[in-house]
Amino acid sequence: MQHFSYDHLYRFTYDMLKKIGCPDEDAQLGAKVLLSADLRGVDSHGVARLSGYVRLWEKGRINPTPKVSVTYETPSTAVVDGDAGLGLVVAPFAMKVAMEKAKNVGTGWVSVKNSNHYGIAGYHAMLALEEDMIGISMTNASPLVAPTFSKERLLGTNPISVAIPAKEEPAFVLDMATTTAANGKLEMLQRKGQDTPSGWVQDKAGTPTTSANGVKDGGALLPLGGDREHGSHKGYGLGAVVDILSAVLSGANYGPWAPPFVAFLDPLPNLVGEGIGHFFGAMRVDAFRPAEEFKGHMDQWIRRFRSAEPTPGHEKVLIPGDPERELEIIRKLEGIPLLDPVVQDLSELGKKFGVNF
């Protein structure tokens, strides 16, 4: 484990995105979005993925100079075509379309097709906060998750983020996969040679397992809830809604057709749409009640929950977004820790492209 400054990793990511042909502005934005994951502690979605994006570009599956455009719209909705660009760049474009519509008619809702992995959901939802809007962000992803009673992997970890502004308190920021656990946590357990808790994974035969290698060996991640008795049909239902709003509504690939992020797996034949899909929403708070009034009540909501009496062995009740915000402060000061295999991967990537890591 080594620590690297934000600036160091930003510079490297920016340089790499320039190397694969991104325009200057896109390389800046892409680096910023990708590294927001490292700052907020979602290590699996940050710079550790950079070489994954580059490999997709090598395969011709990422277009470094996309013409991102609105292809269909009404006063409160739009469909955005990402032109196979980096999701890191396509997503903020689409979120801004949603926010522009919210300025005009109260809310804006944008479904995106022909995109790629967009980093962490929370980054895009949080863009709305600056304008006193509620931001919503979701995306479909590589099929790694088995619906309740399914042996097959048909859904991605399909995250949902909702960001809600407050007044003096920091914003409420939910950012969650619709599975029991994210794939990144599984990879950490694999490295340590440890088992998973129950309800995270099923094996190739569709039987529950605690092997951290279960997914790698042909099994699947499980929807939030883990099994039917603990409500996995709800996690499955939520992941399905994310898939449908992101991809069926826009014309992207849905369910098992969502193209895999790993470049060594080819997309399925007979695709049902273009690229992967995202869905964004922006709601102006003052389209419902005066913003100051709303934000004052959000402060009260947050304070009441944070001051609730904790259960034995726990210090306090957390507000969604608390852990990520606290980590961001620490990592800006102390740097971002990268595991040795990630450091090695980035060094090799730099060497290959003549960029100094």
Added chain:
Amino acid sequence: MQHFSYDHLYRFTYDMLKKIGCPDEDAQLGAKVLLSADLRGVDSHGVARLSGYVRLWEKGRINPTPKVSVTYETPSTAVVDGDAGLGLVVAPFAMKVAMEKAKNVGTGWVSVKNSNHYGIAGYHAMLALEEDMIGISMTNASPLVAPTFSKERLLGTNPISVAIPAKEEPAFVLDMATTTAANGKLEMLQRKGQDTPSGWVQDKAGTPTTSANGVKDGGALLPLGGDREHGSHKGYGLGAVVDILSAVLSGANYGPWAPPFVAFLDPLPNLVGEGIGHFFGAMRVDAFRPAEEFKGHMDQWIRRFRSAEPTPGHEKVLIPGDPERELEIIRKLEGIPLLDPVVQDLSELGKKFGVNF
């Protein structure tokens, strides 16, 4: 257990709602919405609750002749004041406002204050299907749920429903509480003297328990996920979003201030808003892509998931809405089963008000 025809229960519910002073149209609508729960198998939210509504009316907490009105609006949003009316009647009004806005600008979003329990979330979301819209419905509710690490009950079971139209296949209808299990399932286990699975309930001290009496004895229901290791912070986050969109956005009571459904518990002093809150959304499918195209892909989505290879011991993968739809067909034919205590409760209610059960 006895079976009653839909018409019999409808007539009784309608008569009772007339008795407490509802106008004819509201009594018809209220009976229809309430009984949709019994038809769809959500027995805890159907006619079994009728005497609960009546007791709230006796306490002056339900206004049988409300002036339901839009108090604030933009082209795509509105706030509705339920005037302390039956949620069963307020909610369809608000959903129709959302749908009207969707007709004009693509989507409509309505937050409701000063309402009461609205029956099942799915009824209201499904209203959108008739117009080729995606319907969304959620509500806050009596505080029975402890956030992750909280000893206190701060949230309701805060359900989310999303209804999405298809072409030849029946619609996709998710209707889920944001807890591991609904309170109704707990009551069934209590009656049978059985324990709950893990992850459903914590006791008064904030410790996990499998006692079906845990909530009755001062404990709490747990958010979907059950505990931190299994993702309960996600269920808590979703329940929190429902609470905020339904109540903070509209000016209703949120969190622990949501007035309890049971009439023997008084609302807290120093309320932060009016009544309980709901949130509704309607999105015209053709505000994104031609409706026939979308619905054709929904058919393909549904067929692919339904035909997935099942796990050992299971027959097939279900689509959200399948179990409720199948039960509705059976119950329309064979009648609605009511437990003996419910039958007795309704008989007594009828006697008290001179309505024949």
